[in-house]
Amino acid sequence: MKRILTGDRPTGKLHLGHYVGSLKQRAELQDQFDTLILIADVQALTTHFLNPQLINSSIYEVTMDNLSIGLDPEKVTFVQQSQVPSIAELTIFYSMLVTCNQLSHNPTIKTEAKNYGYTEMTYGFLGYPVSQTADITFCNANLVPVGEDQLPHIELSRKIVRKFNDLYGTEIIEPDAKVSNVGRLCGLDGNSKMGKSLGNAIYLCDPPEVVTQKVRNAVTDTNRISVKIPGNPDVCNVFTYHKIFNTEEAPNICSMCKNASLGCVACKKLLADKLNSILSPMREKRSYYENHKDVVKELIQEGTRRANQIGNENLALIKDKMHVSL
Ligand code: SF4
Structure with a gap:
C-alpha cells in the first residue's frame, strides 16, 4: 500500500x-x-x-x-x-x-x-x-x-x-x-481565506445555533439591498458555499436569486440547515472522544x-x- x-x-x-x-x-x-x-x-x-x-x-x-x-x-x-x-x-x-x-x-x-x-x-x-x-x-x-x-x-x-x-x-x-x-x-466575510485568527470561520464543532448565527451574518451580493432586486450569485459568497456544500439545491437557488423569488435571509437559512446536517454526525462522533x-x-x-x-x-x-x- x-x-x-x-x-x-x-x-x-x-x-x-x-x-x-x-x-x-x-x-x-x-x-x-x-x-x-x-x-x-x-x-x-x-x-x-x-x-x-x-x-x-x-x-x-x-x-x-x-x-x-x-x-x-x-x-x-x-x-x-x-x-x-x-x-x-x-x-x-x-x-x-x-x-x-x-x-x-x-x-x-x-x-x-x-x-x-x-x-x-x-x-x-x-x-x-x-x-x-x-x-x-x-x-x-x-x-x-x-x-x-x-x-x-x-x-x-x-x-x-x-x-x-x-x-x-x-x-x-x-x-x-x-x-x-x-x-x-x-471566510464568511467573503474577502479572505477562512482563518482561525480572522474571525470568519465556522468550526467543525460549532453548535447548530452558532452556525446559524454565523451564516446569518455572512456577506452576500452587496448590491442586493432589497429582496425585490434580483441578486447575482456569481459575486455572492453565500452562493459559493451552496455550490460546495449544497450541490443538489444550488441550481435552483441560483435561478431563484436571479429572478428575485428568494431573499437572502431565506437563502442563508437553507445554507445553515444544510451545513448543520453535514456537521451533525461530526459533532456526535466528536462528543464521544471529548468524553x-x-x-x-x-x-x-x-x-x-x-x-x-x-x-x-x-x-x-x-x-x-x-x-x-x-
Ligand atoms: S439570495 Fe442567496 S445567492 Fe442570492 S444574493 Fe442572496 S444570499 Fe446570495
Missing part, C-alpha cells in the same frame, strides 16, 4: 476551510493509502513559540476533529511530530543542502511572513519547508495532499530529496503533491510508536549511506 503523509498544525480547532481543503479528501483516501496524520506541533512552534499551551491543548482538538470527520482509527496513524526524533535528525541533514536564498525566495514563505507581520524571520520559521521535507520523507511517503499555496514547498522537497539521493546514494522517495480539487474556501480523552491520547501514542519504528529504520539506512554511522 502506498503511503500518504498529511496533517495539521495544532494551533486551534479545525474549521470548514480545513474540511474542504484537506480533511474530506483524507477520509476518502484512507482505504487506498497507508495514511499518516502528522500533528505538527514543532511546526506550530515556528509561529506560536510564545504560546505553547495553546499548541498542547490543540493536539487533542485537532485529533478529535480528524476523528469526527470519519477518519477510522483502525486505518490511519496519528503521529505527534515532536515525539519523532528521526524527523528532527533528518531536518538537520537536509538543511546542509538548502541555501538561505532558496528559502527566502520561496513565495509561500514570503506570503506567510507578510501575513504574520514578520519584518525579520527566525531561523525556525525560514527553515520550516526543510523540516516539512523531513516530515514527508522520514516515512517515505509517496503522496502529500496540499493546497495550491503549498506547491512550492513540495517542489523544494523534491529538489532536496533528489540532491540527497544523488549525493549519498540513498533511496528516499520523491513525494508527489495531490492538490485538492475544491480549492480554497473563503474519552484517554482513548485519544492512546491513539496518538500508539501511532507515534509506529511512526518511530518506521522513522528509525529509515534513518539507520540513510545514516549508513551518509557514512555518519559507526
